[in-house]
Amino acid sequence: MSHPFFDHRLNINRRYFLGKLSVGLGSLALGSLLIKDLFQPESDLTSSLPIGLPHFAPKAKRIIYLFQNGAPSQLESFDYKPMLHKMYGQDLPASVRNGQRLTGMTANQDKFPLVGSAFSFQQHGQSGAWVSELFPNIASMVDDICIIKSMHTEAINHDPALTFMQTGAQQGNRPSMGSWLSYGLGSENQNLPAFCVLLSKGKGNGQGVYSKLWTNGFLDSRHQGVQFSNSEERVLYLNDADGISRDERRKMLDHLNALNEMHYQEVGDPEIQSKIEQYELAYRMQTAVPEITDLSKESDATIKLYGPDCLIPGTYASNCLLARKLSESGVRFVQLYHQGWDQHSNLSGEMPSQALDVDRASAALVQDLKQRGLLDETLVIWGGEFGRTNYCQGPLSANAYGRDHHPRAYSIWMAGGGVKPGIVYGETDEFGYNIIENPVHINDFHATILNLMGLDHEKLIYKHLGRRYRLTDKPL
Secondary structure, three states: OOOHHHHHHOOHHHHHHHHHHHHHHHHHHHHHHOOOOOOOOHHHHHHHHOOOOOOOOOOOOOOEEEEEEEOOHHHOOOOOOOOOOOOOOEOHHHHHOOOOOOOOOOOOOOEEOOOOOOOEEEOOOOOEEEEEEEHHHHHHHHHHHHEEEEEEOOOHHHHHHHHHHHHOOOOOOOOOOHHHHHHHEEEEOOOOOOOEEEEEEOOOOOOOOOOHHOEEEEOOOOHOOOOOOOOOOOOOOOOOOOOHHHHHHHHHHHHHHHHHHHHHHHOOOOOHHHHHHHHHHHHHHHHHHHHOOOOOOOOOHHHHOOOOOHHHOOOOOHHHHHEEEEEOOOOOOOEEEEEEOOOOHHHHHHHHHHHHHHHHHHHHHHHHHHHHOOOEEEEEEEEOOEOOOOOOOOOOOOOOOOOOEEEEEEEEEEEEOOOOOEEEOEEOOOOOOEEEEEEEHHHHHHHHHHHHHOOOOOOOOOOOOOEEEOOOOOOO
16 A cells, blocks of 8 residues: 655655765765774674774873782882871871771781881972882983872772772672773784783782783673783794694684684674684784794893893883883783782881882883883873881881781872873872872772773773673772
8 A cells, every 4th residue: 555655765866866875885985994894794803803982082092001919018109208207116096097997917916106118208300209219210200100199999908909900899700901991992903912911020029910800701702811921932822833834724723713603603602703803813913922022123222221131031121111012013901910019027128129120110111102202192000909008017126117908098100191290199198098188099090091091981881691880880
């Protein structure tokens, strides 16, 4: 039966049709330029990772996170508190502590004797930031960084605090920050992962790091961090077995991909597509990784900047240089974990060597990026999972002292990537115990990082088991 609506549809003339078609083709062309993979057939998506778009114009394209695992003391680094020297040995006032819970290591102490830093502080740069003598190279570039003295967290023990800092939750099986960025933005380099992990150990007391810190959680497995080892084989199981040629590897992958594609058509499990993508990425990495990890071609000036340790695989300096090379090559998020900051005793004896491990290379990384014109688009973060107490753990000794965990206030610094340089943000009281100005919670920290990368933390959401998750979920 005839209907005016259907009659109208059939009466579209040739001029109208061609006019609308030209607009549609223009949109398709523009879309293909803006989003490389937007109009690819689904079967072709297995050959390249999709590249996401930010919610708004980003200030940073990439992140290098220099995580100081074990919690460096803010009172021996960036939070100068002369009051602790004046009140040396006196008990922490109850009004300052205000009933804060303690760890099992100090809960049984009758007294909480205050102790100032064994190391001197001086003001540096136009900002006049106070920096410990343990960090002379970082002190020399305070006008390039933003020191945040008002970080705080709920977690009081290493594992939940570390997990919280990395994943936005104290429980396990949540996606890491790098995984969220990989999910939201994809990779800039088709031949390298969006999220890479580097590990190094200092000379101090170390806390363990675990793969759950760079897990994809409930996100697609392609967003998991790829760990680089300190061995000759920088990414384990990447190389072909002896006797397998490049051509044979390609043929094997083609057959394997065909089988996986058949399986996908049968069951529709998206993880199968991720597996295909990971096989293909590994194949491309076989060429890209050896070139990226070869530091022999770096200039003498660069080696001098980072120090001779940068040529020793697995050192902090070497990993800082590698982080720059990875970031320069388009890796979205490079996470460097450096262990050895857990000084519950003999902090005055251990911290100098621990600081010596990281001071030069951390400053070198920022300066290297700046010289190459990359600092403006690369966000560098330095810091641990919580702070250290202003009182001594155990008996106070004239020769040595230690500090327990302190979640209520601690310091980190950030540089580049849209961060305002040469400022100190936030402040603690004269005891260095409580925040009195501009507190920064872990959720605020994560939201800021996402914002700098062009992502709205309330819109970067993944639905899992009927619930919408995000990196900045409120802690339970």
